[in-house]
Amino acid sequence: MPRIWIVTGPPGVGKSTLISRVVMKLKSAGVIVGGCTTAELRSGGTRVGFEVRDLTSGRTGELASVSSRFGPRVGRYRVNLQDLAKVGAAGVEAAAVRSEVIVIDEVGPMELVSPEFRRAVSACIDSSKPLLAVVHERLEDDIISELRSRAGEAYVLTVENRDEVADQIAAALLDAAGGPKL
Secondary structure, eight states, rough: OEEEEEOOOOOSSSSHHHHHHHHHHHHHHHHHHEEEEEEEEEOOOOOOEOOOOOTOOEEEEEEESOOOSSSOEEETEHHHHHHIIIIIIHHHHHHHOSEEEEEEEESSSSSSGGGHHHHHHHHHHHHHSEEEEESSSSOOOHHHHHHHOSSSSEEETTTTTTTHHHHHHHHHHHTTTTOOOO
C-alpha cells in the first residue's frame, strides 16, 4: 500500500480546494490530520500574498506578501520566514509525530526557502505516516525529487479529474490510516 501521495498541476486548477475536501472527509471520519495548508490573500480582486495555516492548532501566519520589504524574494512576493517557521514548519513537524495523516499544501518555491520547513518535510518523508503533499509542477529540488521517487501515487490535477481524484485520495488515506471506508 502506498504511504505517500502527491498532487501537482497548473496554478488555479483546484489543488488547495482538493486538499481542503480531503482534509474535511478525513476529519469527519475521525482521522487526526496534521500539517499545513496555504491560501491566497486577495485585495480588490488582486492576489497580494499567501497565508499558511497549521491544520492541528488552526494558527495562521503570513507566508508571503507583495507589500513586505523583508525576506527572500520569490517572484513578486517576499517570504515571511518567521511565520513560515512558527506556523508552517512547526505544524508539519508536529504532524510527523502526533497525527495519523500528514497533509502539506504546498511544497513549492516559497516554502523551500525555509530551512525549518525543509527539515520538517524531510521528517515527514522519513516517518511511517501516510502523507499527502502538493508539489510544485515544474520546480526541481532534492526534497521534491525525494517525494516523487517515494510516492506510491502521483496525480496531475485537471478541471476534469479533480472531483474524482479528491474522492480517490480521501478513500486511500482513510484506508491507510485504518479508518472506515467512505
